Amino acid sequence: MRLYAGVIRFFIVVVLIHIAMFLVVGALARRSEGPELPPNTLRLATDAIQVRTLDPVAVGDTASSGICNQVYEGLVAYNQKTLAIEPCLAESWDISPDGKLYTFHLRRGVRFCDDPCFPDGRGREMTAADVRFSLTRVCDPVAMSTGFWLFDDRVVGATEFNQQRAEFLEKHPRFWEEAEAWLGPESDGVPGLRVLDEHTFAIALKRPFAPFLKVLAMSYFFVVAPEAVKAYGAATNPPGKDSFFRHPVGTGPFVLERWEPDVEIILKRNANYWHETLPHVDAVRLISRRDPHTAFMEFEEGNSDMAGVPDEDWERVMNEDKTLKEPYAGRYRLVTSATLTTFYYGFDMQNPPFKGNKALRQAFNYAIDREALIRSKIYRGLGRAAYGPIPPGLPGHDPANKRYAYNLEKAKQLLTEAGYPGGDKLGEIQLYVSGANDSQDRTSVVVMEELRKIGIKVSLKQQPWPLHLESIDRHEARFFRLGWIADYPDAENFLALFLTRNWKPGPNSSSYSNPEFDELYDRAMLEPDEGRRAELYRIAADIIIEDCPWLFTTTGEGLALQQPWVRNYPRNALGLGFYKNVIIDRALTAPMAARDQ
Amino acid sequence: MSSYLNYTVRRLLFTVPILWGVFTVTFVLFFIVPGDPARLLMGQHRDAATEQAMKVQWGLDQPKHVQYWNFLKKAAVLDFGQSFTNKRDVRQAILERLPATAVLGIPSLTIGMFLGIAAGLWSAMRANRAVDNTIRFITFCLVSVPFFLLAILLQWGLGQQLHVLPIAGYINGPWGWWHLALPMFVMTLGSFAGLTRLTRTAVLEVLTQDYIRTAKAKGLPELVVVVRHALKNAMIPLVTSLSVSVAATLTGAFFVETVFAWPGVGLLAVDAINNRDFPTIMGTVMFGAVLFVLADIVGDLLTAYMDPRITLK
Numbered sequence: 001m002r003l004y005a006g007v008i009r010f011f012i013v014v015v016l017i018h019i020a021m022f023l024v025v026g027a028l029a030r031r032s033e034g035p036e037l038p039p040n041t042l043r044l045a046t047d048a049i050q051v052r053t054l055d056p057v058a059v060g061d062t063a064s065s066g067i068c069n070q071v072y073e074g075l076v077a078y079n080q081k082t083l084a085i086e087p088c089l090a091e092s093w094d095i096s097p098d099g100k101l102y103t104f105h106l107r108r109g110v111r112f113c114d115d116p117c118f119p120d121g122r123g124r125e126m127t128a129a130d131v132r133f134s135l136t137r138v139c140d141p142v143a144m145s146t147g148f149w150l151f152d153d154r155v156v157g158a159t160e161f162n163q164q165r166a167e168f169l170e171k172h173p174r175f176w177e178e179a180e181a182w183l184g185p186e187s188d189g190v191p192g193l194r195v196l197d198e199h200t201f202a203i204a205l206k207r208p209f210a211p212f213l214k215v216l217a218m219s220y221f222f223v224v225a226p227e228a229v230k231a232y233g234a235a236t237n238p239p240g241k242d243s244f245f246r247h248p249v250g251t252g253p254f255v256l257e258r259w260e261p262d263v264e265i266i267l268k269r270n271a272n273y274w275h276e277t278l279p280h281v282d283a284v285r286l287i288s289r290r291d292p293h294t295a296f297m298e299f300e301e302g303n304s305d306m307a308g309v310p311d312e313d314w315e316r317v318m319n320e321d322k323t324l325k326e327p328y329a330g331r332y333r334l335v336t337s338a339t340l341t342t343f344y345y346g347f348d349m350q351n352p353p354f355k356g357n358k359a360l361r362q363a364f365n366y367a368i369d370r371e372a373l374i375r376s377k378i379y380r381g382l383g384r385a386a387y388g389p390i391p392p393g394l395p396g397h398d399p400a401n402k403r404y405a406y407n408l409e410k411a412k413q414l415l416t417e418a419g420y421p422g423g424d425k426l427g428e429i430q431l432y433v434s435g436a437n438d439s440q441d442r443t444s445v446v447v448m449e450e451l452r453k454i455g456i457k458v459s460l461k462q463q464p465w466p467l468h469l470e471s472i473d474r475h476e477a478r479f480f481r482l483g484w485i486a487d488y489p490d491a492e493n494f495l496a497l498f499l500t501r502n503w504k505p506g507p508n509s510s511s512y513s514n515p516e517f518d519e520l521y522d523r524a525m526l527e528p529d530e531g532r533r534a535e536l537y538r539i540a541a542d543i544i545i546e547d548c549p550w551l552f553t554t555t556g557e558g559l560a561l562q563q564p565w566v567r568n569y570p571r572n573a574l575g576l577g578f579y580k581n582v583i584i585d586r587a588l589t590a591p592m593a594a595r596d597q
Numbered sequence: 598m599s600s601y602l603n604y605t606v607r608r609l610l611f612t613v614p615i616l617w618g619v620f621t622v623t624f625v626l627f628f629i630v631p632g633d634p635a636r637l638l639m640g641q642h643r644d645a646a647t648e649q650a651m652k653v654q655w656g657l658d659q660p661k662h663v664q665y666w667n668f669l670k671k672a673a674v675l676d677f678g679q680s681f682t683n684k685r686d687v688r689q690a691i692l693e694r695l696p697a698t699a700v701l702g703i704p705s706l707t708i709g710m711f712l713g714i715a716a717g718l719w720s721a722m723r724a725n726r727a728v729d730n731t732i733r734f735i736t737f738c739l740v741s742v743p744f745f746l747l748a749i750l751l752q753w754g755l756g757q758q759l760h761v762l763p764i765a766g767y768i769n770g771p772w773g774w775w776h777l778a779l780p781m782f783v784m785t786l787g788s789f790a791g792l793t794r795l796t797r798t799a800v801l802e803v804l805t806q807d808y809i810r811t812a813k814a815k816g817l818p819e820l821v822v823v824v825r826h827a828l829k830n831a832m833i834p835l836v837t838s839l840s841v842s843v844a845a846t847l848t849g850a851f852f853v854e855t856v857f858a859w860p861g862v863g864l865l866a867v868d869a870i871n872n873r874d875f876p877t878i879m880g881t882v883m884f885g886a887v888l889f890v891l892a893d894i895v896g897d898l899l900t901a902y903m904d905p906r907i908t909l910k
Contacts, residue, residue, distance in 0.1 A: 050868065052683045060638055141646035144654075149642045166646035173653055245684045261683070261690070262860035263767050287766065290855045290864065293749065294765045297757055301764060466632030466873065487642075507642060 037266070041283040042566075042582050045295045045304035049265055049286050054248040054256065056222040057137045057145040062575065065219040070267055070284065070579050071113075072222035072250035075104050075131065075201070076213050080578040081570045083489040085213045089126065089223055089251065090201075099208030099528055106131070106199040111272040113255045117231035123272050126223060126251055128201040132193045134223045135203075136183060139190055140165050142175055147220030150487075154212075156192030156204040164189075184226065208526045210533055211490035218488055225249040253279040253580035262288050267579070279580035280568075305566045305584070309559060311438075314380060322381050322559070332561040337571035338384065340486030341556030342391050342494065343440065345431070345447065346510045348478040349549050353426060360418035361548045365404040366411035367454050368447060374554060378442045383557045388545045389494050391555040393573050395530065396491035396537025403545055404552065411454045423455030430461045432477035434468035443553065444481055473504050475511070482509055485556075489574060491537040495521055498544055510549035517543045601898060608897070612890045619886040620672055620879070624665055627875055634681050634873035655681055655875075668879065677880035682872045687880035691862060697767065698861040701853070702846045705781050709788030710839065714828075716789070717796020722823055724801060732793060739790035748783045748856040755779065765858040780857040784850060788842060795838060799831035806830075833904050840896025843888070 051064045056072055059065045077088035087093075090104035112123035137143040139151055139158045142165055151158040169175055183189060192204040205212065215221075228249035248256050251274070254267035267284040289295035292310035299307035309317050317328050324334050347354035347361050354361055370385030387404055390397040412422075420426045433444045441462075448458040458479075463471065471477040484507075486493050500518050502508040517540055524536035544550075558571055567583040635651040652658045656667055656678075671678060677687035720732040739747075756764040762778050803809065804827055812822045851863035862881060869877035901907045 141644070141650040144647055144650055146639060146642070146644070146647060148644045148647065152644075162646055166649065169646065169650050169653060173658070175650075175653070243684050260860070261685070262694075262858075262864055287858070288860070289765060289858045291765075291858070294752065294856060294858060297752065297764045300757065303764075464632060466634075466637045469636065470632070505645070 037285055038282045039586060040281050040584050041285055042281045042579055042584060043303065043305050044284070044286045045289045045298035045307070046286055047288075047290050047292045047295050049288050051259070051261075051265065053245040054259075055143075055243075055245050056134070056219050056224060057140075057143050057147055058245065059219050060146045066577060067256070067265060067267075068219045068222060068248070069252075069576060070254040071248045071252040071256055071270075072219070072224065073252050074217055074219075074221045074223065075106075076217045078214075078217050078489070078572070078574070078576065080576070080581055081572055083572055083574060085217060088217075089131070093213075095528075099210070099526065100205045101202060102205070102212065103196070103200065103202045104131075106201060107274060108199060110251050110274045112225045112249055112251055113270045113272055115225070115228060115249045117225065117227040117249060123225075123249075126225075127198045128195040129198075130226060131201045131223050132188070132195050133183070133226045133229075135193050135221060136161075136187065136190050137224075137229075138220050140183065141169060142183075145220070147218070150215050150218070150220065154205055154207075154209050155190060156206055157190045158192060161190045182230065184230075208528070210525050210527060211488065211492045214488045214490045223251060254284060257283070262290070264288060275580075280583045281579065284579050299561065299563075302563065305563045306569070307561050309561065317561075318380070320381070324561075328561070331564070333564060333566070334559070334561055335569070335571045336557060336559045337573055338391065338393050339556035339558045339575060340391050340393065340489060340493075340573045341483060342386055342389065343443070343481070343483040343553045343555070344386070344389075345551035345553060346472070346480050346482055347549055347551070348475055348480075348511065349513070350511045351475055351478055353420075353429075354478060357418050358547060359414045360420065361551075362404070363411045363414035363418060363454065364451065364456075364551045365548050366407045366414065367456075368404075368450050368551065368553070369406040370552075370554065371406070373443065373446055376446070378439050378446070379554065382559060383554045386552040386555045388541050388552060389497070389550065390491045390537065390541050391486075391494070394486075394489065394491040394494070394537075395534030396495075396541055398538050398541065401542070401545065404548075408453060415454055415456070423457065426456060428457045428459050429479055430477075431458050432461050432463065432468060432471055432480035434463055434465045434481070440481065440483075447551070447553075472509055480509070486574065491534075491541070492521075492524070495524075495537065495540055495544075498549065512544075512547070512549035514543060514547060517547075601901075604901075605894065605898065608894045612887075612894075615890055616883065616886055617669075619882065620669060621665075623879055623882045624668065627873075627878060628661065632873050634875065637873055638682070651681075672879065672883065675883075677883070678876040680869070680877045681874045682868075682877075687876045690865060690877065691880055691884055694860055694862045694865055697859060698850065698863070701777065701780055701784060701859060701861065702850060705784030706788050706843060706846045708781075709785040710792055712785070713789045713792025714796050714835070716793040718800055718823060718828060720793065720797040721800035721804065721827075722819065724797075729797075733797070736790040736793045739786055740794070743852075744783060744787060745852040745856055747786065748779070748853060751779055751783060752856065765856070767858065767860055776857075780850075780853050780859050783853055783857075784846065788846060791842070792835070792839075795835060796831065799834050800827050803827045803830045829903065833900055836896050836899045836903070840892040841889070843892040 048063050048066070050061075051067050052061055053059060053064050054068055054071065056068050059068055073088050075088060075090040076085050076093075078084070079086050087107075089107055089110060091107045093102060093104045095102055106126070106128060110126045112118070112126060114121060114123045118124055138145050138147045139155075139162050141148070141162060148158075148162055152162065153159055188195075194202040194204065196202055228247060229244050232244040232247040246259065253270055253273050253275070255270045256265070257268040258264065258266040265286045269279055269282050273279070287298075287304075289298055292308060293312055295304065296307050296310050296313050298304045317325060319325050322336070323329065324332065347364075349355055370387075373379065374383055374385055375381060384392060387402045388398065392399065415421065415423055431444060431448065433441060444460060448460065451458050461477075468477075468480070472480050472482070484494060484497060496502055497507050497509070498512045498514070498517060499508060499521060500513040500515075503511055503513070520536060520540040520543070524533050524540065527533040527536060558575055560571060562569060565585050567585050569577075569582045634655070635648045635657070638651065639648055649658070656664055659667065668678075675688055679686055680690065716732055716736075720729045723729045752764050755762045756779065763776050765779075766776050800823070804823075809822060809827055812826050850859070850861055851867055853859065854861045854863045862884065865877060866881035868874070869881060
């Protein structure tokens with residue numbers, strides 16, 4: 001009996017220790033939910049809130065720009081559906097007849113959100129000086145801007161300013177301790193960024209650049225409050241100090257209420273927002289669900305307003321024709337959109353065997369059955385076959401041009417013309433891939449098999465992403481997989497990948513060079529008329545299709561399910577969310593919840 | 598008692614070179630494995646000046662030995678600097694996530710331990726009978742099934758079909774403790790299964806010893822023989838393995854953390870490796886190393902306490 005009593009006592013002690021520990025840890029632990037959120041809240045469970053920074057100039061990933069898009073705004077904005085340019089902080093603008101001077105008339109009465117960085121804690125009115133300050137930061141390596149390439153050699157004086165700041169950096173290794181590292185709103189470092197008066201701002205370009213407004217709507221060019229950068233410190237903050245990276249102060253429809261990494265992000269309506277009726281929702285709550293399948297379950301439970309369909313749930317939810325199966329079709333809304341993404345296999349145009357051998361590159365292009373690839377289990381019909389560099393949805397894309405439609409005979413014949421009949425003398429070609437994503441890896445295996453059919457032996461060389469990029473930079477990879485996600489919705493963004501002046505370290509991964517193409521590109525940039533420019537894009541794309549520095553593969557398509565109570569949340573080709581326009585229609589919530597029970 | 602204190606102090610002093618070794622290996626590995634973190638942040642649009650600015654601020658522009666010394670000096674006072682990717686203070690990020698890791702890891706481990714030892718004992722006492730075979734079969738299945746599969750099955754069954762437990766997420770509000778249930782259950786099953794099998798083997802081995810036969814011959818009840826005589830001796834290999842599993846549970850819960858969206862240290866470490874985020878890699882590795890070393894010392898002390906044949910020198 002003594003033994004049993006001992007065992008029982010022991011277990012009581014263990015249980016008490018656990019309770020004590022839970023109480024202590026519970027008191028220490030961050031709670032995942034702040035105050036109760038209003039019913040009019042957009043709730044998203046997503047695997048994509050690994051936000052790195054909320055400093056617009058340093059944003060380089062979609063998760064970060066997704067949040068920046070809610071708390072900040074630029075001079076102009078994209079239409080949430082068509083991505084056409086709309087007024088935003090600038091009410092209107094004029095473009096000079098020579099296409100080199102853009103004058104923006106700022107909206108009056110736009111105020112920053114309230115924040116302790118302002119003298120009285122209340123957001124002051126945004127002025128042209130703030131726009132200059134924000135755009136100057138884009139050119140400043142001290143701010144660790146990742147968007148300078150968009151202004152480089154385009155905005156008057158931007159390149160010189162960047163050089164000057166780079167020299168400053170070189171001389172001051174501990175630059176965050178130097179007063180000079182700080183560029184106040186009064187600094188006019190870039191001559192092309194001009195404050196004309198409090199509500200008028202101008203940008204002078206070195207030469208016309210037709211897609212410039214589309215560039216300006218990108219998150220790099222959002223307007224930030226100089227007081228916040230100064231108070232919280234951006235790149236210039238000494239290590240350990242709280243950072244502007246985590247403390248956004250902008251003019252956007254929402255303010256950042258809470259950001260717990262790997263737990264949640266809460267956005268609240270900005271009380272100072274200039275639009276009278278927007279945003280429709282009072283708050284947005286993004287909860288982190290790293291596993292897409294878990295995120296989808298939360299959606300099915302009604303805890304999330306939107307979700308993608310993960311691979312493991314696909315066959316349960318989707319029909320082969322990309323419609324919803326029952327009972328899902330009766331419950332959810334399906335929204336799809338082509339995305340401005342293209343996947344390809346690049347050829348190194350400066351090294352054998354692809355250098356100077358167009359027939360060989362064309363043979364590769366004829367050997368791939370892209371339509372079968374899209375229909376296969378890898379893509380399940382999501383996406384499109386790519387026959388050129390410009391994805392569908394952009395002016396210059398020519399849907400009729402399917403020149404490299406699958407044709408094994410033609411491929412074999414071209415291989416012979418290329419000097420490698422039967423592929424024999426070619427030896428084994430290494431295809432460099434990066435294990436970024438399962439469907440991409442499986443595509444590479446298909447490509448390998450397809451090429452074997454015309455006698456080309458391919459082996460895969462799998463590397464981590466940073467190494468993959470370095471192998472391409474060093475011209476070690478002669479045949480390599482890459483993709484391009486549009487930075488802004490203009491065909492120029494894709495055609496620029498073939499410019500001679502964008503050779504490495506620029507984004508011309510194939511090191512393609514063709515003076516005729518470069519000249520056409522430049523002509524298109526000078527062309528203010530959209531229709532004529534689209535025609536120039538098409539001709540330029542035809543040159544690329546003829547020369548094929550890439551093995552064109554597929555373009556992307558996005559798909560999401562929405563709860564019936566979500567309104568006005570279309571998908572667009574950049575995958576950008578415009579939470580301010582979303583309507584949560586509570587009348588539709590009730591029957592939904594009842595059916596779930 | 599003084600021998601324990603002496604031993605502990607000496608072992609703690611000895612952890613310094615061990616941790617220094619871990620630091621050095623991590624440092625060397627980081628720089629051997631190619632992949633430039635600045636390049637990774639810049640993506641396909643590169644800008645030499647910004648890349649340089651990043652390297653300067655991260656201290657990566659210095660010669661390697663200077664970098665080594667600079668990082669070491671700071672790491673000695675547990676300052677790992679700021680994350681390359683999001684500029685958060687690494688020590689703060691680890692401390693923020695520590696409660697999540699602890700509140701999931703420690704109970705899973707202790708509950709798994711008690712249940713595991715009990716089941717192992719029972720199994721050993723009924724060796725090769727129905728009970729033993731059942732326990733062995735169940736634990737065999739549990740150690741063979743991957744954690745994440747178990748996690749997904751439970752999530753589907755208990756969360757989505759029966760609606761008794763939340764699918765995923767971190768503790769929120771007074772009733773939010775239910776969020777702990779599923780991940781803890783999965784982790785507990787893991788440590789339970791391993792320990793059951795280990796206990797069974799250890800106890801069975803002890804049960805063949807002469808002193809057990811003597812105890813039984815004295816007419817002691819079976820339970821007393823097993824708990825007081827057999828288990829005490831069988832505990833020695835168990836304690837050794839436990840000290841390792843303490844650290845492993847606290848650092849290696851990555852899959853469970855991913856599936857159940859639990860904001861622990863494991864997720865932080867894996868993200869850091871993917872992003873070549875050196876300060877965070879170093880911080881989480883050192884965190885794991887300290888845990889291992891401490892658990893090992895505690896394990897050795899316990900072993901010495903239980904086994905009079907072992908003297909602490």
